[in-house]
Structures are given as C-alpha cells and as structure tokens.
Amino acid sequence: MDFSVSQDVRTMIDMVTEFVDKELIPMEPEFLARPFHELVPQLAQKRDLVKQMELWGPIYPQQYGGMGLPLMDSALLYEAFGRSPLGLYVFGCQAPDAGNAEILELYGTDRQKDAYLRPLIEGRIRSCFAMTEVELPGSNPVMMDTTAARDGDDYVINGHKWYTTAADGAAFAIVMAVTDTEASPYRRASMIIVPSDTPGFNLVRNIPVMGHAGTDWDSHGEILYQNCRVPCSNLLGTEGEGFVIAQQRLGPGRIHHCMRWIGICTRAFDLMCRRAVTRPIDPDQTLASKQIVQQWVAECAAEIHAARLMVLHAAWMIENQGVKAARKEISYIKYTVANVMAKVVDRALQVHGGLGMTDDTILAYYYRAERAARIYDGADEVHKAAVARRILRDVA
Numbered sequence: 016m017d018f019s020v021s022q023d024v025r026t027m028i029d030m031v032t033e034f035v036d037k038e039l040i041p042m043e044p045e046f047l048a049r050p051f052h053e054l055v056p057q058l059a060q061k062r063d064l065v066k067q068m069e070l071w072g073p074i075y076p077q078q079y080g081g082m083g084l085p086l087m088d089s090a091l092l093y094e095a096f097g098r099s100p101l102g103l104y105v106f107g108c109q110a111p112d113a114g115n116a117e118i119l120e121l122y123g124t125d126r127q128k129d130a131y132l133r134p135l136i137e138g139r140i141r142s143c144f145a146m147t148e149v150e151l152p153g154s155n156p157v158m159m160d161t162t163a164a165r166d167g168d169d170y171v172i173n174g175h176k177w178y179t180t181a182a183d184g185a186a187f188a189i190v191m192a193v194t195d196t197e198a199s200p201y202r203r204a205s206m207i208i209v210p211s212d213t214p215g216f217n218l219v220r221n222i223p224v225m226g227h228a229g230t231d232w233d234s235h236g237e238i239l240y241q242n243c244r245v246p247c248s249n250l251l252g253t254e255g256e257g258f259v260i261a262q263q264r265l266g267p268g269r270i271h272h273c274m275r276w277i278g279i280c281t282r283a284f285d286l287m288c289r290r291a292v293t294r295p296i297d298p299d300q301t302l303a304s305k306q307i308v309q310q311w312v313a314e315c316a317a318e319i320h321a322a323r324l325m326v327l328h329a330a331w332m333i334e335n336q337g338v339k340a341a342r343k344e345i346s347y348i349k350y351t352v353a354n355v356m357a358k359v360v361d362r363a364l365q366v367h368g369g370l371g372m373t374d375d376t377i378l379a380y381y382y383r384a385e386r387a388a389r390i391y392d393g394a395d396e397v398h399k400a401a402v403a404r405r406i407l408r409d410v411a
C-alpha cells in the first residue's frame with residue numbers, strides 16, 4: 016500500500032483549504048441564521064471562483080467538465096471540503112447529486128446523459144434520490160410499497176417516500192419503485208428518472224430534522240407520488256436492476272462521505288485545541304492544563320488518524336481490487352468513522368462549555384446535523400451485522 020500524496024494533489028488540498036478558510040467559513044454565521052435558498056446567489060459566485068481555479072467537480076469525468084480524479088486523490092480533497100458544511104456544495108460534489116451523477120454515467124442512455132447528467136455536473140440543476148419510504152424499514156428496502164406500473168409507453172408511479180434529501184428545488188428525482196411484484200426480492204425494483212415538474216410528484220413538506228426543516232439543497236423532503244406518469248425511456252439501466260445500481264452508488268460514495276466526516280473531525284478538533292489553549296480556567300492556567308482535556312486531545316488525534324487511514328485503505332482496496340472485494344472494509348469505515356466523528360464533535364462541544372451549545376461556533380450544527388451519519392446509508396447495526404456474518408461465516 017502506498018498512501019503517499021503527490022505534489023499535484025498536495026497543491027490542490029492547499030488551494031481548497033485556503034478557499035474554505037477565506038471564502039466559506041466566514042459565510043457560516045449566515046448559513047446558520049438564514050434559510051439556505053437565500054444564500055444560493057452568493058454561493059453561485061463562490062462556485063464561479065472554484066471553476067476559475069479549475070477545482071470544480073473533482074469526481075466527475077473530464078468530458079462533462081469535471082476533474083476526473085482517481086478515488087484516492089478525490090478522497091483527500093473531500094477531507095478539505097468537509098471542513099465547512101458549505102464545502103461540497105461549492106466545489107460541486109455534494110450529495111445526493113454526486114451519487115446520482117455516478118449512476119447516470121454508468122447506466123444512463125445518451126439522451127438521459129444529455130438531459131440530466133451534463134446539467135447536473137455543470138451545476139445548472141440539482142437532483143434527489145428517493146428510496147426510503149415512510150411506512151416501511153429503510154434498513155430492509157426490499158420491503159417497498161412504491162410501484163411503477165407499465166401503461167403503454169409510460170410508467171405510472173404511486174408511493175409515499177420521505178427523507179428525499181434536497182428534493183426542494185431539485186429538477187429530478189431518481190426513484191426506486193417496484194416494477195415486477197412477482198420477481199425475486201432483489202429483482203423487483205427499478206430506478207426511474209422522474210422530473211419534479213411531472214404532475215403527481217407532490218412535495219408534501221420539508222421534514223423538520225433536529226428542529227430544522229431547511230430549504231433548497233439543505234432539506235429532506237416527504238413526497239407523495241400520485242399517478243405520476245413518466246415515459247419508459249426514463250428507466251435507468253434495465254428493469255429489475257434497481258438494487259444492483261443502488262449497490263454501485265454505495266462504493267466510492269461511501270469513501271467520499273467518510274472523508275467528509277474526517278474533515279468535520281479535523282475542524283472540530285482544531286476548534287477544541289484552540290479553545291483549550293485560550294480559555295482561562297483560573298488566573299494562571301488555561302483549559303489545556305487539565306489532564307482530562309489533554310486525554311481528549313490525545314485520544315481524538317489518534318482516533319482521527321486511525322479513521323483516516325482506514326478510509327484510505329478502503330479506497331485503496333476499491334481502486335486495486337474493486338468494490339466487491341472491499342465490501343467488508345466499506346462497512347468498517349461507515350460505522351467507525353461515523354462514531355469517531357460523533358465522539359470528536361461531542362468532546363469539542365464539551366470543551367467549549369455553554370459556547371458550544373450556541374450557534375456562535377459550527378459545533379452545535381455538526382452535533383445536530385451529523386447525528387444522522389449513524390443512520391443513513393445503512394444504520395450502524397446493519398453494517399455491523401453484515402460484517403459479523405461475513406467474519407463468522409468464514410470461521411464456520
């Protein structure tokens with residue numbers, strides 16, 4: 016394994032870090048105080064700057080205007096983006112668009128790529144991904160009620176989804192729906208592109224999550240599909256291939272999620288250390304003199320380092336042996352990094368005392384918004400059960 020970082024990538028990381036520090040972190044008080052849609056024009060200007068710096072869309076193919084970086088290199092950039100909640104959006108590689116672009120590139124027809132992939136990568140439109148349903152367990156998505164029934168040359172979609180991240184203002188959704196109720200569980204569902212202006216695509220509300228309903232990209236929608244009719248040519252891949260495509264979405268995408276979380280860890284850790292060395296705790300000493308704080312600093316530093324190496328190793332596995340061979344490692348990083356992040360953010364908040372609970376630092380936001388990391392893309396327990404089954408099967 017070679018985790019050395021080339022000079023080119025080092026330069027890009029330095030450019031991103033400087034941009035995040037100078038252009039994005041100063042916008043965070045506004046981000047915390049105002050609805051996201053009010054910030055969109057200002058963020059569009061930042062996106063233009065990123066394009067001028069030729070750092071737009073590191074994970075996207077060059078033919079569509081991205082940088083086409085290999086996984087290991089883009090992973091390192093994601094850590095730098097993750098140091099601000101605005102980073103991924105401004106560098107054009109935010110979820111769920113990044114995952115949708117990945118599967119559109121792999122499975123889309125030429126028409127679908129022209130209509131959806133190109134404008135998505137160029138940042139002209141946004142998208143969302145609708146799998147989870149209100150009434151059934153997202154942890155076991157083969158239990159799915161949403162149907163797409165063929166009617167002539169159309170699919171007619173009916174169902175009730177929620178947690179469709181960034182649905183508010185998205186141009187289209189990639190919707191998982193059952194196309195063949197008789198097929199075996201993993202062959203029943205398909206992915207279908209549904210433009211959000213299709214009659215029957217009804218955004219019920221932006222769900223309040225940890226007290227914040229959000230708007231635009233910064234939201235999670237509940238959507239009723241009521242006789243929502245789209246042409247069969249909007250099918251992504253082939254009929255019954257939905258779960259195969261969904262698996263694809265979770266390989267490299269998980270590396271990027273986890274590296275973003277490492278970026279959050281480093282930001283919280285920096286804040287914690289700075290607070291520790293500047294906060295007086297008695298006339299002669301700062302918080303940094305307290306052993307418990309020193310322990311937290313030492314433990315967090317080692318845990319972040321270990322988590323980063325674990326993610327880079329999983330990325331290395333994917334690059335060298337493919338997603339299938341790296342399945343265990345991809346699960347390890349999901350629950351390990353999500354929990355390291357939760358611990359680091361919690362400790363950083365604790366060191367800030369009452370200040371940590373306010374929105375005067377970014378820590379309370381991270382504490383609220385990133386709790387979900389242990390739930391989406393497979394809850395901790397689901398990944399741990401899958402890993403344990405694989406290990407025990409090999410032993411038996």
Ligand SMILES: Cc1cc2nc3c(=O)[nH]c(=O)nc-3n(C[C@H](O)[C@H](O)[C@H](O)COP(=O)(O)OP(=O)(O)OC[C@H]3O[C@@H](n4cnc5c(N)ncnc54)[C@H](O)[C@@H]3O)c2cc1C
Binds near residue numbers: 151153155392395400
């Ligand atoms: C912020 C956020 C954003 C999201 N964005 C999207 C999105 O864009 N698109 C989308 O389709 N979905 C999205 N989701 C939904 C997410 O994928 C689901 O919440 C997740 O899959 C869990 O499904 P569920 O909520 O139905 O919980 P359930 O499946 O009901 O599970 C509840 C709990 O049961 C436990 N559990 C489940 N299975 C097992 C098991 N096998 N063994 C032991 N314990 C178990 C876990 O602790 C789990 O947290 C998002 C969720 C959040 C919170």
